[in-house]
Amino acid sequence: MATLSDNPGVRRQMGRGDDDPQARPGMGLPVHLLGKLATKATHPAVILAETLLLPLLAVGLGLIWAPQDPLQVQTSFPWPWLAPVVLALRYGPMAGLVGASVLLIGWLALNAGHWDIFPQLYFLGGLILVMLVGEFSSLWQARARRAETLQLYLDQRLEHLVRQHYLLRLSHDRLEQELIGRPMSMRDALSGLREAGRGEEQAPQALLRLLAQYCQLECAAIHTVTKGHVAAQASASIGAHDPLQADDPLLRQALQTHRLCHIRQVQNGPPGTRYLVAAPLLDLDGEMYGLLVVQEMPFFALQEENLQTLQLLLGYYTDGLSxxxxxxxxxxxxxxxxxxxxxxxxxxxxxxxxxxxxxxxxxxxxxxxxxxxxxxxxxxxxxxxxxxxxxxxxxxxxxxxxxxxxxxxxxxxxxxxxxxxxxxxxxxxxxxxxxxxxxxxxxxxxxxxxxxxxxxxxxxx
The missing domain is CATH 3.30.70.2880 (Alpha-Beta Plaits)
Known part of the structure; x- marks a missing residue:
């Protein structure tokens, strides 16, 4: 059921509502204008202009309102002194004194030749009022600056804590992912290598299973190496491993350097390798008797720490055989x-x-x-x-x-x-x-x- 307030024409005749940001009950000025009036200027030229023009405006209004007494010396309330008081509240006692000086110069200019009737109590009371208001303004401005400085410091600390908490959360999530992908500790891995080294026939396959579990290998194989030649048939493998390509540049580099090589270390010509890692198995004399080739592994597992762990486990295993x-x-x-x-x-x-x-x-x-x-x-x-x-x-x-x-x-x-x-x-x-x-x-x-x-x-x- 429609009401009177649902009609746009009725709403226009009823006036603005209480939630209108452009008006408030009992206030004729827009809110944004009052906000500008309450905001202090920061540029020195603007402050000086405001300090001089506001008392002159008060004197001008006095000339229009009461030409015979523009500074309201003889009236019940000295209205022109509101200008220095406002300046003292906004900018401190010095601005108020400058405004009072403008009023004094204005009185002297308007009463040239009659300086003997100078209103001493009028200006003395005004100066005391301006000084009191200026001191009050300075005190509260200092407190406001301290509060703003403290709030800025707290905001910075809060931002720092939020950033640290975010990084801690990312670190926790990454650690959780690594623990899910690597369910055993290094101590468990070494213990498993001890057991793997005892059975000579099943040792390569047990080693490969442990490496797959700890280093996240998905497709890999161990090939026997005899006098620098790699056997085409794998002695142990996991995953859908393709036949060995003996001319692969990564394999050639591992055979030449007798060191673990990965895909980013291929030196001779364009990459063109189908393997990610090639790691030699060396005996006590440094001679290679086996080669581990990794064809597939997760992207995030191909990093320096995981490769160092892979090399450590291979060295621990090969030493255990001797x-x-x-x-x-x-x-x-x-x-x-x-x-x-x-x-x-x-x-x-x-x-x-x-x-x-x-x-x-x-x-x-x-x-x-x-x-x-x-x-x-x-x-x-x-x-x-x-x-x-x-x-x-x-x-x-x-x-x-x-x-x-x-x-x-x-x-x-x-x-x-x-x-x-x-x-x-x-x-x-x-x-x-x-x-x-x-x-x-x-x-x-x-x-x-x-x-x-x-x-x-x-x-x-």
């Missing part, structure tokens, strides 16, 4: 060193040399009071799954060397803290009070023999 040969030089020089500890030490040294991934050795020096409580054997049982331990016996003390693969100083610090907590829970003592003193020996660019010599020097000091 356990006796790796451990023999160390066992010959240090007969009391366990072969498995010597093998892991050599293998981790090779990994650091090829992939720049460090490892760490924590040597726990056990004094006689610790030996009386059989603490070395108890601490040895607390080692992690991939860690290898060697108990070095000396006349005065024993040193328990714990080799931590792919660890650094932070890893050693966490391990020592865990031992501290275990000792506090066991006997309400610290490691030092129990007679155990830890030493951290990094396995970086040093030769494994030097590491063992340092461990022996700790035991026989």
């Amino acid at each position: 356990m006796d040969a790796l451990a023999r030089p160390i066992v010959k020089q240090f007969p009391d060193c366990p072969p498995l500890f010597a093998f892991e030490l050599q293998r981790l040294a090779h990994i650091h040399a090829s992939a720049q991934v460090p490892s760490i050795v924590v040597a726990l020096e056990c004094q006689p009071r610790a030996l009386e409580q059989d603490l070395p054997a108890q601490v040895e049982r607390l080692k992690r799954e991939l860690d290898e331990a060697w108990l070095i016996r000396a006349p005065q003390r024993q040193v328990l060397a714990v080799l931590m693969p792919l660890g650094n100083a932070t890893t050693a610090e966490g391990y020592v803290r865990r031992l501290e907590a275990w000792m506090q829970q066991k006997s309400q003592q610290s490691l030092a009070q129990a007679g155990i003193f830890p030493h951290v020996v990094p396995l970086d660019s040093a030769q494994p023999e030097r590491i063992l010599q340092r461990l022996h020097s700790i035991a026989h000091a």
Whole structure:
């Protein structure tokens, strides 16, 4: 049912509504004009012009309203003083004093020859009023500037926090995607490689399955290499792998350099390669006996970190096939060193040399009071799954060397803290009070023999 307000003609006769932005009840001026009047000027010339013209306008209006007394000296209220008061409110006491000076000059000009009747109280009261209003304006302008500065700082901090939160969210989403695509940790991968190296016949296929799971390979194959020639038949493969193309430029570059090569490193001529990655499998003498070729993998998996991980896992696997040969030089020089500890030490040294991934050795020096409580054997049982331990016996003390693969100083610090907590829970003592003193020996660019010599020097000091 239509109402009177639905008729456009009736609405025009009824006038503007309360929600009209151009008018408000009881106000004859548009809102945008009042907003301009309330906005202060910033240019010095505009401020000076406003300071001079507003008092002159008050004097001019006084001449029109009361020509015999334009400054309203004899009336009940001195209306021209509103101009200096407004200037003092807008721009501070100095602008108000300039406006009052204009009124003074105007009175002197209009009363030339009659300066003996100068209204002292009139101008004194006006000046006091202008100074009070100017001081009030200065105080609140200073407070407003401080509030604006604080608000600007808070806005910047909020914008920074919002940006950081957005980046954190992107990082979390990317980490979640990587964890979905890479469901195992590096420690699990190395443990799987140990198991893969034990079965000689199924080892290549087990290695390829683990690489596909950890490095996101979709289509890849391992080919045997004999005297620089790659076998056409793959010894292990995953996915719909095509027959090998021996003249592929990426394969030729990998065979020449004996290093992992990917599609962006093809040097000879135009790219023209059908493979994404070619990685050699090298023995202890640096001779190539196998070649991993990757035909398909996700776009985001073809990045430096994933390729470094692929090279690390291949090196760990190939070293594991030569356990006796790796451990023999160390066992010959240090007969009391366990072969498995010597093998892991050599293998981790090779990994650091090829992939720049460090490892760490924590040597726990056990004094006689610790030996009386059989603490070395108890601490040895607390080692992690991939860690290898060697108990070095000396006349005065024993040193328990714990080799931590792919660890650094932070890893050693966490391990020592865990031992501290275990000792506090066991006997309400610290490691030092129990007679155990830890030493951290990094396995970086040093030769494994030097590491063992340092461990022996700790035991026989």
